[in-house]
Amino acid sequence: MAPFLEAVVVRKNDEIAPDISCVLLEAPRVAQCLEPGQFVHLLLPTFDAHILRRPFSVFATDAAGGLIEIVYQRLGEGTRFLAELQRGASLDLIGPLGQGWRAGANTRNALLVAGGIGIAPLNMLAAQLLTSARVCLITGAQSAERIVSLRLPSSVASATTKTGESRLTVITTTDDGSTGIKGLVTDVTGELLAQQDFDYLATCGPEPMQRIVAAHALAAGVTCEVSLERRMACGIGACLSCAVLTRDGTRRACVDGPVFNAEEVLW
Numbered sequence: 001m002a003p004f005l006e007a008v009v010v011r012k013n014d015e016i017a018p019d020i021s022c023v024l025l026e027a028p029r030v031a032q033c034l035e036p037g038q039f040v041h042l043l044l045p046t047f048d049a050h051i052l053r054r055p056f057s058v059f060a061t062d063a064a065g066g067l068i069e070i071v072y073q074r075l076g077e078g079t080r081f082l083a084e085l086q087r088g089a090s091l092d093l094i095g096p097l098g099q100g101w102r103a104g105a106n107t108r109n110a111l112l113v114a115g116g117i118g119i120a121p122l123n124m125l126a127a128q129l130l131t132s133a134r135v136c137l138i139t140g141a142q143s144a145e146r147i148v149s150l151r152l153p154s155s156v157a158s159a160t161t162k163t164g165e166s167r168l169t170v171i172t173t174t175d176d177g178s179t180g181i182k183g184l185v186t187d188v189t190g191e192l193l194a195q196q197d198f199d200y201l202a203t204c205g206p207e208p209m210q211r212i213v214a215a216h217a218l219a220a221g222v223t224c225e226v227s228l229e230r231r232m233a234c235g236i237g238a239c240l241s242c243a244v245l246t247r248d249g250t251r252r253a254c255v256d257g258p259v260f261n262a263e264e265v266l267w
């Protein structure tokens, strides 16, 4: 669907971990048409009237309720402004933007790898895949308090295989070992790919992490998609600030991505 402008209203905006918040927006039109992995561009006015829009993945949607949820990390002026917005504040949004995950209906056993806030575009994908496939999520952060959990509709969260096992497995890593495995998501990915027969891998997080995860997937012969969170200005393909070098030449993360087949990307 072609992107459009929508005036949206903050329903809730809460800190869920240190420097990480979740904003629930009343966005009745865009909530109907977002695909997993697509993003929206929010205008976050500050004292500088010329501030650019900021891109955010959509963590979850409630089409019936006309709501979308964004999980964001406070980094600079724009996200600090966003964190201060109270219930009832209005903003404008452009969406749906970009190309999301292309995981096919044939996927049977998917591995999702999230580094930190990279969980954001993977939540909707996990919900979609769990309707018919097994999903293993490796999610990592610096410490236990910074792990953002999946938020799935109850019907898919409790989905089981024919033998009654849960379709969802979650493996957590932390840099400090305060929960899960002490180490990085990349430490676990290669081992898991060697042990299990995955047919699809999706990853998001810091680019060096995604590059390592993609290399593991390619070595194991598993189709891998990466979501590249490049700095963006226009968000609609006009400025090339989000250029990604690929085997097919320069592509734009905002319109050709942010999701790319890992084999195409020249890291």
Ligand SMILES: Cc1cc2nc3c(=O)[nH]c(=O)nc-3n(C[C@H](O)[C@H](O)[C@H](O)COP(=O)(O)OP(=O)(O)OC[C@H]3O[C@@H](n4cnc5c(N)ncnc54)[C@H](O)[C@@H]3O)c2cc1C
Pocket: 039, 054, 055, 056, 057, 058, 070, 071, 072, 073, 074, 075, 076, 077, 078, 079, 080, 117, 120, 121, 228, 229, 230, 231, 232, 258
């Ligand atoms: C397609 C896409 C989806 C995204 N989804 C999410 C999301 O769901 N949740 C979330 O928290 N963030 C997401 N981001 C990143 C988010 O857009 C930036 O964190 C935000 O624009 C920072 O704005 P700011 O004004 O607070 O920071 P700025 O003042 O613009 O920058 C502060 C610091 O953050 C760094 N930074 C800014 N933008 C990015 C970026 N795109 N990638 C890496 N570093 C950056 C800057 O280099 C600088 O060091 C996404 C980015 C893209 C391109």
Ligand code: FES
Pocket: 231, 232, 233, 234, 235, 236, 237, 238, 239, 240, 241, 242, 243, 252, 253, 254, 255
């Ligand atoms: S942000 Fe302008 S071309 Fe992608």
